[in-house]
Structures are given as structure tokens and as C-alpha cells.
Amino acid sequence: xxxxxxxxxxxxxxxxxxxxxxxxxxxxxxxxxxxxxxxxxxxxxxxxxxxxxxxxxxxxxxxxxxxxxxxxxxxxxxxxxxxxxxxxxxxxxxxxxxxxxxxxxxxxxxxxxxxxxxxxxxxxxxxxxxxxxxxxxxxxxxxxxxxxxxxxxxxxxxxxxxxxxxxxxxxxxxxxxxxxxxxxxxxxxxxxxxxxxxxxxxxxxxxxxxxxxxxxxxxxxxxxxxxxxxxxxxxxxxxxxxxxxxxxxxxxxxxxxxxxxxxxxxxxxxxxxxxxxxxxxxxxxxxxxxxxxxxxxxxxxxxxxxxxxxxxxxxxxxxxxxxxxxxxxxxxxxxxxxxxxxxxxxxxxxxxxxxxxxxxxxxxxxxxxxxxxxxxxxxxxxxxxxxxxxxxxxxxxxxxxxxxxxxxxxxxxxxxxxxxxxxxxxxxxxxxxxxxxxxxxxxxxxxxxxxxxxxxxxxxxxxxxxxxxxxxxxxxxxxxxxxxxxxxxxxxxxxxxxxxxxxxxxxxxxxxxxxxxxxxxxxxxxxxxxxxxxxxxxxxxxxxxx
Numbered sequence: 001x002x003x004x005x006x007x008x009x010x011x012x013x014x015x016x017x018x019x020x021x022x023x024x025x026x027x028x029x030x031x032x033x034x035x036x037x038x039x040x041x042x043x044x045x046x047x048x049x050x051x052x053x054x055x056x057x058x059x060x061x062x063x064x065x066x067x068x069x070x071x072x073x074x075x076x077x078x079x080x081x082x083x084x085x086x087x088x089x090x091x092x093x094x095x096x097x098x099x100x101x102x103x104x105x106x107x108x109x110x111x112x113x114x115x116x117x118x119x120x121x122x123x124x125x126x127x128x129x130x131x132x133x134x135x136x137x138x139x140x141x142x143x144x145x146x147x148x149x150x151x152x153x154x155x156x157x158x159x160x161x162x163x164x165x166x167x168x169x170x171x172x173x174x175x176x177x178x179x180x181x182x183x184x185x186x187x188x189x190x191x192x193x194x195x196x197x198x199x200x201x202x203x204x205x206x207x208x209x210x211x212x213x214x215x216x217x218x219x220x221x222x223x224x225x226x227x228x229x230x231x232x233x234x235x236x237x238x239x240x241x242x243x244x245x246x247x248x249x250x251x252x253x254x255x256x257x258x259x260x261x262x263x264x265x266x267x268x269x270x271x272x273x274x275x276x277x278x279x280x281x282x283x284x285x286x287x288x289x290x291x292x293x294x295x296x297x298x299x300x301x302x303x304x305x306x307x308x309x310x311x312x313x314x315x316x317x318x319x320x321x322x323x324x325x326x327x328x329x330x331x332x333x334x335x336x337x338x339x340x341x342x343x344x345x346x347x348x349x350x351x352x353x354x355x356x357x358x359x360x361x362x363x364x365x366x367x368x369x370x371x372x373x374x375x376x377x378x379x380x381x382x383x384x385x386x387x388x389x390x391x392x393x394x395x396x397x398x399x400x401x402x403x404x405x406x407x408x409x410x411x412x413x414x415x416x417x418x419x420x421x422x423x424x425x426x427x428x429x430x431x432x433x434x435x436x437x438x439x440x441x442x443x444x445x446x447x448x449x450x451x452x453x454x455x456x457x458x459x460x461x462x463x464x465x466x467x468x469x470x471x472x473x474x475x476x477x478x479x480x481x482x483x484x485x486x487x488x489x490x491x492x493x494x495x496x497x498x499x500x501x502x503x504x505x506x507x508x509x510x511x512x513x514x515x516x517x518x519x520x521x522x523x524x525x526x527x528x529x530x531x532x533x534x535x536x537x538x539x540x541x542x543x544x545x546x
Contacts, residue, residue, distance in 0.1 A: 019270060019271065019272060019273075020268055020269065020270060020271055021268070021269055021270075021271035021275075021308065021312050022266050022267070022268055023266070023267040023268075023269065023305050023308055023309050023312075024264065024265075024266065024267075024302070024305050025264075025265040025266075025267050025299060025300065025301055025305065026262060026263065026264060026265065026288060026299070026300040026301075027235065027251075027262075027263040027265050027297070027298075027299055027300075027466065027468075028259075028260040028261065028262050028263070028288075028291055028297060028298050028300065029232055029260055029261045029263075029296070029297045029468075029471065030259060030260045030291055030295060030296055030297060031122055031124065031258075031259055031260055031261075032296075033296040033297060033470075033471075034122055034232070034261065035120050035121060035122045037228060037232075037470050038120045038122070038132060038225060038228060039118070039119065039120040041224055041228055042118055042120065042134070042221065042224065045220065045224055047118070047217055047220050047221050047224070048115035048116075048117065048118065048136060048217065049115075050216045050217065050220070051112050051115050051138070051212070051213070051216045051217065052112055052113065052114055052115055053111065053112070053113070054111070054112055054216075055110060055111050055112075056110045056111070056112060056140070056204070056205065056208055056209065056212055110140060110141075110142050110201070110204070111140065111141055112138050112139070112140050113139045113140065113141050113147075114138075114139040115136055115137070115138050115139070116136070116137040116139075117134065117135055117136040117137055118134035118135055118136045118154070119134070119135040120132060120133070120134060120135075121133045121135070124256050124257070124258060126256070127255050127256050127257070128159055128160045128161070128162070128255070128256060129157070129158070129159050129160075129172075129256070130157075130158050130256055131155055131156070131157055131158070132155070132156045132158060132225065133153050133154070133155050133156075134153065134154040134155075134156070134217075134221065135151060135152075135153050136151070136152055136153070136154065136213070136217075137149055137150070137151050138150050138151075138152065139186070142197060142201070145188075145197060146185065146187070146188055146194065146197050146198075146201075147185075147186045147187035147188075148183055148184060148185045148186055148187075148198075148201075149183070149184045149186060150181055150182065150183050150184075150205065150209075151182040152176060152181070152209060152213065153176065153177065154174065154175070154176050154213055154214075154217055154218065154221065155173075155174070155175060155176070155177065156171060156172075156173070156174045156218075156221065156222060156225060157171065157172030157173045157174075158170070158171055158172065158225070158229065159171075159172055160233075160254050160256065162253060162254065165250060165251075165252045165253075165266075167233050167251060167253070167254040167263075169226055169229045169230055169233070171222050171225065171226055174214065174218035174221065174222050175210065175214055175218075176209065176210035176213045176214055177210070178206055178207075178210050179206060181202055181205060181206060181209075183198065183201070183202070185198075228469075231468065231469035231470075232261065232468055232469065232470075233251055233254060233263070234251075234468065234469075235249045235251060235263075235265065235466040235467065235468050236249070236466065236467050236468075237249070237409075237464050237466065237467065246269065246270045247267070247268070247269055247270075247463075247464045248267070248268040249265055249266070249267055249268075249466045250265065250266045250268070251263045251264070251265055252264050252265070252266050259290065259291050260291050260297075262288075265466070267309070269309060269312045269313065270312065271311075271312035275311050275312050275314070275363075288300055288528060289481040289528055289530065292479065292530070292532060295532050295533075296471060296533055297471045297532075297533055298530040298531060298532045298533075299465070299466070299473060299476075299530070299531040300528055300529070300530045300531075301528065301529045301530075301531075302527070302528055303366065303367070303368070303527040303528065303529060306366060306529050307363075307365045307366060309463060310363050310364060310365065310366070310413065311363040313363075313461045313462075313463060314363035314364070314461060315461065316359070316360050316361045316362075316363075317457055318357050318358070318359050319357060319358040319359075319449070319450060319453050319454075320355065320356075320357050321356040321357065321358060321445070321449060322449075323354070323355075323356065325445075325449065327441055327444045327445045327448065327449075328356050328445060328449075330441055331356065331381070331383070331438075331441050331442070331445065332354060332356055332383060334431070334434065334437070334438060334441065335383045335392045335394070335428070335431075336354070336383065336392075353385075353386040354383065354384065354385065354386070355383070355384040356381070356382070356383050356384075357381075357382050357384070358379060358380075358381055358382075358445075358446070358449075358450050359379055359380050359381075359382055360377060360378070360379035360454070362378050362379075364376060364377045364413065364415075364458075366402055366413070366529070367527075368480050368482060368527050371480065371482070372401060372480070373401070373402040373404070373478065373480045373529070374399055374400065374401060374402055375399070375400050375401070375402040375413060375415050376397060376398070376399050377397070377398045377400075377415065377454070378395070378396070378397050378398075379395070379396055379397075379398065379450075380393050380394065380395045380396065380425075381393070381394045381396065381442060381445070382394075392428055393426075393427075394424060394425070394426075394427040394428075394438065394442065395424070395425030395426055395427070396422050396423065396424050396425060396442055396446070397422065397423050397425065398415070398420055398421075398422050398443075398446055398451075399420065399421050399422070399423070400415040400416050400417070400419055400420040400421075400451075401415075401416040401419035402414070402415070402416075403415070403416050404477070404478035404531075406465060406473050406474055406475065406476045406531065407474065407475075408474070409464060409465050409467060409472075409473065409474060410462035410463060410464055410465060411462055411463040411465055411473075411478075411531065412458060412459050412462040412463075413458050414455050414458060414459070415451050415454065415455055415458075417447040417448075417451045417452075418447075420443065420446065420447055420451070421443070422439060422442055422443040422446060423439075424438065424439050424442065465531075471533055472533060473531055473533055474533075475533075476531045476532055476533045477531075477532055478529055478530070478531050478532075479529070479530045479531075479532060480527065480528070480529055480530075481527070481528045481529075481530060482527055482528075
């Protein structure tokens with residue numbers, strides 16, 4: 001843990017190529033999801049098929065003892081025999097020759113008829129070591145004497161080894177612990193033989209079954225498990241994303257927690273000079289909220305990191321307002337200097353050369369207002385006179401409920417017009433007493449004309465999302481979280497607030513400082529945005545507008 005957080009303190013020391021920026025993200029894959037993935041893979045590959053219809057002691061009718069090919073088995077534990085003497089079965093059924101049970105086993109009489117499972121459980125042993133347990137149920141028969149089932153576990157140790165910025169999967173061991181046999185009798189031909197047969201069966205299976213399963217199941221199971229874990233730790237961009245040199249995801253460290261595999265991810269984006277907002281050189285490590293119950297995975301951003309990404313992706317475009325728009329005409333009349341006001345002395349040529357533009361050179365920022373994610377966009381409205389000889393500017397800040405969508409492997413931020421409010425900045429002194437009317441006209445123009453254009457621009461500047469095998473962030477939903485600094489220690493309660501219910505437009509406010517995304521405000525509580533995949537790709541995703 002100290003190594004993990006220590007690497008964060010050195011984050012600001014990492015060299016950055018010119019025109020690039022590095023951002024810190026966290027990708028978590030839940031322990032339950034990993035168990036499901038392993039179980040599904042083993043079932044699809046039918047790893048237990050290799051143990052069915054095979055004698056546990058000897059291949060009947062072929063005279064080839066199976067135990068002779070297993071490692072660490074004593075010579076003479078199984079006896080070669082070309083055929084099964086059926087007279088032994090008859091003697092056993094009549095109760096005459098109980099000592100001949102062992103001879104019946106050695107002659108290939110104990111056969112695995114079927115195998116069910118495996119049921120997979122995953123146990124975290126440390127921050128770099130976990131154990132995968134495969135619980136198998138075997139159905140065996142001893143000729144016409146007895147049919148029974150037995151439950152046996154296969155255990156695989158897995159270690160995650162960190163070398164620089166690379167995480168490697170190392171499989172420590174695959175074995176079946178001896179003892180602890182759970183036998184259930186399913187069918188018995190002669191009740192008098194059951195107890196004696198079970199005693200012999202227990203002794204034989206306790207010696208032979210661990211080596212048998214290790215030989216027949218472990219090679220394929222470890223190969224599949226290693227491949228799956230390597231895929232989980234390898235994140236890529238979707239093939240449809242163009243310009244891969246502009247966006248790169250790298251897993252730098254991996255840690256096992258009680259609830260998930262936690263990967264620290266470095267995102268490299270293009271970022272021109274002056275695009276990135278100024279940040280302190282060293283940010284104190286911030287805790288992450290608990291993985292939401294039932295979530296298979298999430299991609300978590302600290303709020304500062306997400307706003308940095310927005311600033312690097314953002315490219316502004318000036319919007320020229322249509323002068324035929326009624327709101328634009330009203331604003332021109334309100335903002336025009338006296339020489340441009342309509343009147344007999346104002347020529348049509350002068351009025352026709354007036355231009356009204358909306359300028360947003362600075363990127364939007366996302367902030368949290370209680371449990372709701374908000375988007376704040378600063379900008380200015382500029383009225384230019386004839387031949388650009390004079391201009392009048394009104395600065396403003398637009399606050400709107402933020403709506404996130406993830407389509408085609410890109411994360412997009414959208415403003416919600418019907419929840420928007422505006423606050424005016426500096427404006428001409430001659431408008432004293434008309435601020436309320438000016439604010440209403442600016443808000444109407446921004447909602448009706450600017451936001452559709454701005455939302456389209458933001459859709460073109462979406463963030464390409466990473467892809468890992470078995471998990472897609474298409475149709476995912478973003479959940480803001482707020483974590484008190486007191487809840488940073490392990491086991492402390494987390495204050496988790498998510499967009500799980502219907503959202504309502506914020507109440508009108510006089511000041512926007514209540515949702516100020518500055519570092520000063522963020523130091524009160526740690527704010528995080530977590531992108532959660534849909535639990536079922538076939539289910540509709542709740543709309544942020546509902």
C-alpha cells in the first residue's frame with residue numbers, strides 16, 4: 001500500500017512530452033466479476049471433460065495403469081491387469097470375498113462417470129497474492145456395487161508481480177489438497193457392502209485423486225487462467241478510435257483489495273501549451289469510494305483529473321449569432337452604443353455591419369453541487385461595431401446539470417438547457433438598472449442558440465474509453481461520489497452519493513460560487529466521478545434527463 005500511494009506523490013515528477021499531458025485514473029474490476037469470468041471461461045472450455053469415463057486407478061480393458069503416468073506416485077500403487085475378472089464382482093455381491101475390493105479397484109473398477117462444475121471462489125491473501133479455488137463434483141461408480149458423488153477442490157495460487165510499470169501474472173501452484181472427502185451415496189446394490197466399500201474407497205481416493213486431478217485438470221486450467229488475467233491487465237483503445245498516438249492508456253501499478261483488482265492507470269492525451277489548468281505540483285493522495293454494490297467494474301476519476309482531461313480535449317469555436325433571431329435583435333438594441341441605435345440618423349449600412357458573437361475560449365469544468373454533477377462554462381457575448389472599430393463585451397458563466405453518455409467507446413459531456421442558469425460578469429456601465437433584463441436575454445440566447453452548438457462541439461471532443469476483455473463501457477453511467485477526509489482509513493464509513501434516482505433542475509441561485517470547482521473548495525471533501533458499465537448490456541440505461 002505504501003508503494004502504491006508513494007508512486008502518486010511522484011506523479012508530478014514524471015516527464016511529459018511536448019504537447020502531451022498525463023492524467024491519473026483508476027480502473028477497478030470487482031472480485032465477484034473476476035470469479036464469474038473465470039467460472040464462465042472454465043465452463044466454456046469444459047475443463048472437466050478430461051476426467052470423465054476414466055478409471056481412477058487403471059484404464060479398464062487396456063492394461064495401462066493411469067497412476068503410472070502421474071508424478072510422485074509410488075511404484076506398485078496400481079497393478080497392471082489386462083482384463084477385469086467379473087467373478088470378483090459376483091463374489092462381492094454375494095458377500096463372500098470382501099478383501100477382494102482392493103483387487104477390484106486395481107483392475108479398473110472405479111470409474112468417474114461424470115463431473116460437474118467447477119464452482120469458482122476467489123480469496124485475496126495479500127495486496128499481490130490471491131487463491132482461486134475450483135470446487136468440482138465427481139460422480140463415480142464401482143461396477144454394480146455402488147454409485148456415489150464426491151466433492152473435491154482444486155486450488156491455484158496467483159501472484160501479481162510488478163516490474164517497473166508492468167504487471168506480470170505468476171501462477172504459484174495448482175494442487176488438490178488431500179483429505180476432507182465429502183462422499184454422498186447415490187445408489188447401492190448391496191447394503192452390506194456399503195460401509196466396507198466406503199472405507200476402501202476413502203483410502204484409495206485420498207491417495208490417488210489429488211494426483212489424478214492435478215494431472216488431468218491443472219495444465220488446461222492454469223493456461224486459461226493465465227490468459228484471462230493477462231487480458232484483464234491489458235487495456236486498449238477500441239479499434240474504431242483514430243489517431244492512437246493522441247490517446248494512450250497504461251497500467252502502471254496493480255493492487256488487490258478486499259473488493260476488487262485496483263489498477264492505477266496513466267492516460268496520455270494531446271495537450272497544447274496553456275490548455276491544462278494550473279495545478280499544485282504535488283497532490284495529496286485521495287481515497288476512492290467503495291465499489292458500488294453489484295458493480296462489475298468502474299473507471300474512477302478524481303474531479304481535478306477529469307477537469308484536466310476536459311481542458312486538454314477542448315478546442316473552442318466562436319459562434320456567430322444570426323441577427324434575424326428575435327433575442328439577438330433585442331440584445332443588439334440593448335448593447336448598442338448611441339450611434340448605432342435605430343433612428344433617422346442611423347444608416348441601414350451601419351446597422352447591417354453589426355455582428356454578435358458568443359466566445360468560449362476556456363474549457364468547461366465539472367463540479368459537484370451536493371449529489372449532482374454540474375457543468376460550468378465561462379464565456380462572453382461580444383457586439384462588434386462597423387468594421388470592428390468598436391465592440392461591447394458582456395462576460396458570463398453558464399451553470400447546467402451535467403449529463404454524461406458513453407457511446408461508441410467515448411465519454412461525452414453534455415449541458416442540459418432546461419436546467420441552466422447564468423451569472424453575468426463585467427458589463428458596460430451604461431446598463432445600470434437593466435441587469436435583470438440583460439441576464440434574461442443572455443440566458444435565453446445561450447439556451448436556445450449556443451447550447452445546441454456547444455453540445456455538438458463537445459460530442460466531437462469525447463474521451464476515448466479503454467477496453468478490457470469482458471467489460472465494455474458503452475452505455476455506462478457516471479456516478480459522482482463525495483468522500484469525507486475522515487473516511488480515508490481502511491474500514492471507515494464512506495459517504496457515497498450517486499446519481500441513482502430522478503434528477504431535478506437546480507433551484508435558481510444568485511451566485512455560482514456554491515459550485516466552484518477550484519482546488520480550495522475541493523479540499524473540503526474528496527470528489528470522484530466513477531463510470532460504471534451497465535450490469536446487463538440488454539437492459540436500458542437510466543436517462544440522466546428522467
